[in-house]
Amino acid sequence: MNYTRRTLLKAALALPAGAWLGRFHALAAPARKMVRITAVKAMQVLRGGNCLIKVETDAGLTGYGEAGATGPMARGRIETMNRFLIGQDPLAIDRHFEVLTTQMHPNMPHIPTISGIDIALWDLAGKITGLPVSTLMGGPFRDKIRLYINSFPNDMLNPANCREWAQRMKADPNGWTTFKMVFNALLEDKPPGQIALMLSRRELARIQRAVENVREALGPEYDIAVHCHNEFDLPSAIGIGRAVEASQPMWFEDPMPVQWSESWVSLKRSVRVPILTGEKLEMPRGFFPFLQNQAVDMIQPDLAFSGGLTGCRKIADLADLYNIPLNTHNVGTLPLTMASVHFGAATRHYTTSENALTTGNIVLEMGTERPVVKNSYIDVPTGPGLGFELNQDVLRANLKPGEPWWD
Numbered sequence: 001m002n003y004t005r006r007t008l009l010k011a012a013l014a015l016p017a018g019a020w021l022g023r024f025h026a027l028a029a030p031a032r033k034m035v036r037i038t039a040v041k042a043m044q045v046l047r048g049g050n051c052l053i054k055v056e057t058d059a060g061l062t063g064y065g066e067a068g069a070t071g072p073m074a075r076g077r078i079e080t081m082n083r084f085l086i087g088q089d090p091l092a093i094d095r096h097f098e099v100l101t102t103q104m105h106p107n108m109p110h111i112p113t114i115s116g117i118d119i120a121l122w123d124l125a126g127k128i129t130g131l132p133v134s135t136l137m138g139g140p141f142r143d144k145i146r147l148y149i150n151s152f153p154n155d156m157l158n159p160a161n162c163r164e165w166a167q168r169m170k171a172d173p174n175g176w177t178t179f180k181m182v183f184n185a186l187l188e189d190k191p192p193g194q195i196a197l198m199l200s201r202r203e204l205a206r207i208q209r210a211v212e213n214v215r216e217a218l219g220p221e222y223d224i225a226v227h228c229h230n231e232f233d234l235p236s237a238i239g240i241g242r243a244v245e246a247s248q249p250m251w252f253e254d255p256m257p258v259q260w261s262e263s264w265v266s267l268k269r270s271v272r273v274p275i276l277t278g279e280k281l282e283m284p285r286g287f288f289p290f291l292q293n294q295a296v297d298m299i300q301p302d303l304a305f306s307g308g309l310t311g312c313r314k315i316a317d318l319a320d321l322y323n324i325p326l327n328t329h330n331v332g333t334l335p336l337t338m339a340s341v342h343f344g345a346a347t348r349h350y351t352t353s354e355n356a357l358t359t360g361n362i363v364l365e366m367g368t369e370r371p372v373v374k375n376s377y378i379d380v381p382t383g384p385g386l387g388f389e390l391n392q393d394v395l396r397a398n399l400k401p402g403e404p405w406w407d
Contacts, residue, residue: 063124067116118308126385241271
């Protein structure tokens with residue numbers, strides 16, 4: 001029997017929501033084994049520590065992703081993975097994911113590089129089938145995604161400075177509604193991202209006053225998030241959670257070291273603010289103890305670090321069992337941003353995504369068309385794949401010094 005794409009789409013959408021891989025296989029069936037992978041490449045531009053991933057095929061179609069690794073690191077890892085990928089059908093995404101994340105002897109699987117390859121394979125799958133990634137992954141549950149930004153006053157202890165910042169944010173044409181802030185400048189010799197000594201009562205009082213100033217300046221209709229960088233001990237994390245409670249943050253992020261410990265349960269029981277973590281956790285196994293032990297209220301994987309679209313969808317399915325909502329962490333470039341948008345569209349308990357579209361870098365210029373944010377939302381692209389094409393001239397002009405051009 002011959003199936004048209006419309007017939008296959010109708011059959012795939014009739015499958016239950018949890019059967020997202022079954023939907024994908026049904027939609028991809030007519031194109032299976034018609035395209036082969038010819039090359040996997042990595043290149044880093046002048047923006048953060050991530051690198052771009054490019055998967056080429058013998059059909060002339062190209063998929064793009066973003067890995068949570070530098071260019072040299074990803075290229076070294078890709079060299080160990082090419083034997084599993086070159087000459088293979090790019091639509092065998094779940095098989096590639098399982099092989100790359102499990103059968104890498106004598107090397108440990110490098111999940112950040114695999115994440116970028118996985119995102120590129122989904123982009124390629126969309127271009128091969130002519131469908132958006134959100135549709136291939138079982139969605140969309142929504143046609144636009146709420147975004148949030150990292151922004152806070154220069155001097156959070158100064159109410160006037162907070163009011164000036166709030167006025168700028170409220171006038172921003174993107175209409176941002178959620179702001180994430182860090183407060184390490186208020187602390188004594190405690191740089192962000194470094195293990196810190198226990199906070200003093202003076203430091204906790206400064207944090208409380210700073211966050212209250214921001215809340216007063218913004219008013220109750222805006223959301224704020226309190227961000228740490230996994231640097232604090234349990235007493236300090238409890239102290240921060242209690243200090244910011246009255247300001248009603250949307251979440252309290254990454255207060256303690258990344259790895260699981262039962263101290264996360266103690267923290268959850270000791271504060272009355274929503275606890276969130278996840279940006280550096282890998283795969284469902286990294287999130288499982290936090291969910292199983294009811295130690296978090298929300299999770300926030302990063303597609304470039306946690307397992308790409310495939311791994312993060314598995315994480316989302318796990319979180320769904322516990323009725324835990326999910327955000328995406330993203331301080332990367334255009335491929336990671338659009339992958340996060342499609343992931344959000346295809347995920348039931350999804351709330352919002354971080355983004356770096358308007359932070360004075362090249363992210364907005366990387367595509368042949370600029371992404372548009374309105375009232376803090378971005379539309380889910382309806383074109384094939386991730387719905388963008390990279391501007392190669394912009395990439396070449398912003399290539400990190402010493403990086404080889406991937407062509």
